[in-house]
Amino acid sequence: MIKLENVSYTYMSGGPFEKKALDGVSLHINEGEFIGVIGHTGSGKSTMIQLLNGLLKPESGKVIIDGQDLSEKKVNIRDIRFKVGLCMQYPEYQLFEETVLKDICFGPLNMGLSQKEAEERAKFAANMTGLPEELLDKSPFDLSGGQKRRAAIAGILAMEPKVLILDEPTAGLDPAGRDEILFKIRDMHKRMKLTVLLVSHSMEDVAKLADRILVLNGGRVEMFGRPREVFAQSARLREIGLNVPQITMAADRLRAAGVDIPEGIYTVGDCYRILLPMLT
Amino acid sequence: MDNIAEVRNLVFEYKDEETGASARVLDGVSLDVRRGEFLAVLGRNGSGKSTLAKHLNAILTPTSGKVTVDGFDTSDDSKLFDIRRRVGMVFQNPDNQMVATIVEEDVAFAPENLGVPREEIRRRVDEALEIVGMSAFKRHAPHMLSGGQKQRVAIAGALAMRPELLVMDEPTAMLDPSGRAEVIETVKKLNRENGMSVVLITHYMDEAVRADRVIVLDRGRIALEGTPKEVFPQVEKLTALGLDVPQAAYLIYMLNKHGLGLDASALNDEECAAELLRALESRRKGAGEP
Numbered sequence: 312m313i314k315l316e317n318v319s320y321t322y323m324s325g326g327p328f329e330k331k332a333l334d335g336v337s338l339h340i341n342e343g344e345f346i347g348v349i350g351h352t353g354s355g356k357s358t359m360i361q362l363l364n365g366l367l368k369p370e371s372g373k374v375i376i377d378g379q380d381l382s383e384k385k386v387n388i389r390d391i392r393f394k395v396g397l398c399m400q401y402p403e404y405q406l407f408e409e410t411v412l413k414d415i416c417f418g419p420l421n422m423g424l425s426q427k428e429a430e431e432r433a434k435f436a437a438n439m440t441g442l443p444e445e446l447l448d449k450s451p452f453d454l455s456g457g458q459k460r461r462a463a464i465a466g467i468l469a470m471e472p473k474v475l476i477l478d479e480p481t482a483g484l485d486p487a488g489r490d491e492i493l494f495k496i497r498d499m500h501k502r503m504k505l506t507v508l509l510v511s512h513s514m515e516d517v518a519k520l521a522d523r524i525l526v527l528n529g530g531r532v533e534m535f536g537r538p539r540e541v542f543a544q545s546a547r548l549r550e551i552g553l554n555v556p557q558i559t560m561a562a563d564r565l566r567a568a569g570v571d572i573p574e575g576i577y578t579v580g581d582c583y584r585i586l587l588p589m590l591t
Numbered sequence: 592m593d594n595i596a597e598v599r600n601l602v603f604e605y606k607d608e609e610t611g612a613s614a615r616v617l618d619g620v621s622l623d624v625r626r627g628e629f630l631a632v633l634g635r636n637g638s639g640k641s642t643l644a645k646h647l648n649a650i651l652t653p654t655s656g657k658v659t660v661d662g663f664d665t666s667d668d669s670k671l672f673d674i675r676r677r678v679g680m681v682f683q684n685p686d687n688q689m690v691a692t693i694v695e696e697d698v699a700f701a702p703e704n705l706g707v708p709r710e711e712i713r714r715r716v717d718e719a720l721e722i723v724g725m726s727a728f729k730r731h732a733p734h735m736l737s738g739g740q741k742q743r744v745a746i747a748g749a750l751a752m753r754p755e756l757l758v759m760d761e762p763t764a765m766l767d768p769s770g771r772a773e774v775i776e777t778v779k780k781l782n783r784e785n786g787m788s789v790v791l792i793t794h795y796m797d798e799a800v801r802a803d804r805v806i807v808l809d810r811g812r813i814a815l816e817g818t819p820k821e822v823f824p825q826v827e828k829l830t831a832l833g834l835d836v837p838q839a840a841y842l843i844y845m846l847n848k849h850g851l852g853l854d855a856s857a858l859n860d861e862e863c864a865a866e867l868l869r870a871l872e873s874r875r876k877g878a879g880e881p
Binding site: 351352455456457482483484485486487488512515552553554556557558560561563564565568570579582583586587589590591 | 635636637683737761764765767768769770794797833834835837838839841842845846849851859860861863864867868870871874
């Protein structure tokens with residue numbers, strides 16, 4: 312579904328503030344995969360997601376989405392934008408219409424769908440994000456923080472993209488609001504067979520949902536693998552300034568003290584199942 | 592006086608503009624903020640945390656009940672100046688708090704407004720930036736700073752008023768992990784080394800774990816109160832209140848369901864591992880005996 316071949320991108324190339332944001336990145340993401348993208352500020356995450364929906368063009372290398380090379384002249388970038396839905400950080404700041412329904416319809420109408428089709432899709436998308444139908448006639452500004460964010464995500468979902476990229480979708484929410492959004496995203500992924508890229512600072516969130524985790528560092532791919540493979544390298548993760556789940560660190564300490572516990576533990580449940588027989 | 596702020600039976604209601612009905616946000620809250628303490632306030636969205644914070648420097652005043660700061664009643668308009676001078680506030684969004692185009696001018700904004708003499712302002716600004724570790728950036732433009740750096744400048748701005756109490760309303764909610772760590776380290780140092788009283792409102796358990804005392808609000812009332820070691824082992828209550836439980840505390844809670852009797856006050860990976868090692872060791876010894 313997504314293929315990056317030796318992609319590099321430099322900001323303010325040639326100037327005194329030149330900054331290499333991506334440096335020879337190659338990777339392959341399959342259709343229907345749920346990918347967690349982790350990296351601290353400046354690791355190249357934002358640049359990568361902007362390349363994936365054509366907001367930026369690579370300086371060198373190829374970005375291929377659903378078989379289409381984005382650097383080819385005949386590719387219509389508009390189509391790519393509909394195919395790759397990008398939900399930016401704090402998307403609720405981008406709500407602007409009189410009603411929630413109109414706001415969610417904005418994308419599909421822009422694609423050239425009829426009013427009726429657009430509204431059908433909007434209602435479906437609102438339902439997918441867990442936004443109650445009675446809120447659709449309200450002003451988006453009367454919604455709570457969590458509801459606004461769902462409305463913004465629904466607006467992207469209503470375009471029925473094949474790939475959904477979410478940049479920090481839970482930033483600023485309380486624990487209950489965060490869990491609700493994450494579970495809804497997992498639902499969408501399953502029911503709509505979406506390819507999802509979830510960009511997050513929270514290792515715990517990513518670990519709960521992702522099939523594979525992509526760790527970026529200094530514009531390069533540092534790790535790309537199943538959660539267990541990634542968390543097995545916890546020392547390296549901390550070295551590059553990332554947080555490791557507390558349970559991973561506790562398990563690492565036990566192993567260092569000679570307890571027979573495997574590497575890459577990242578859920579309380581796994582740790583519990585291993586320790587319980589040793590303690591009873 | 593041992594308390595910098597005292598809240599007694601605080602009730603706060605506001606009228607909904609559309610329906611005319613009154614909504615009760617705080618429903619009889621009583622608490623003391625002790626001098627020199629680091630108090631964390633937790634609670635889900637809508638629990639009344641921010642409303643409580645705004646009562647501590649008289650942005651809001653009680654519908655009924657009483658709030659005093661250093662002995663001054665926040666409902667007494669003539670004491671507003673005395674109260675605001677004693678309580679520094681830091682909010683969630685760093686970009687909304689910057690008023691000047693140069694860091695040191697931003698920090699100087701409050702004391703200038705208070706009419707502090709020029710040399711004294713210079714001294715206070717330099718000192719405040721030193722405390723938050725931002726002296727090297729004093730001639731920089733705030734918008735070129737990272738989120739964590741901006742929040743440290745916002746803290747310096749509050750410190751330049753020489754407050755007795757620093758109230759912070761989710762200061763790390765919009766920051767990345769390294770920005771969060773920067774801000775919390777700064778607050779911790781300020782509390783420990785400068786004796787600053789701190790009220791920190793947060794969603795993050797790992798921040799609350801570092802406080803002296805924790806209060807959990809729920810529907811406008813205090814639902815839990817105590818030291819982190821008293822509060823966080825209460826896994827079922829915390830979950831019911833819509834809060835996270837530290838993974839270390841959750842693991843020990845699960846194991847204790849089997850009657851293992853582990854010390855449930857472990858709050859971080861180090862304490863958790865130490866307690867588990869102790870239990871494994873004593874089991875090994877027990878098994879070795881005839």
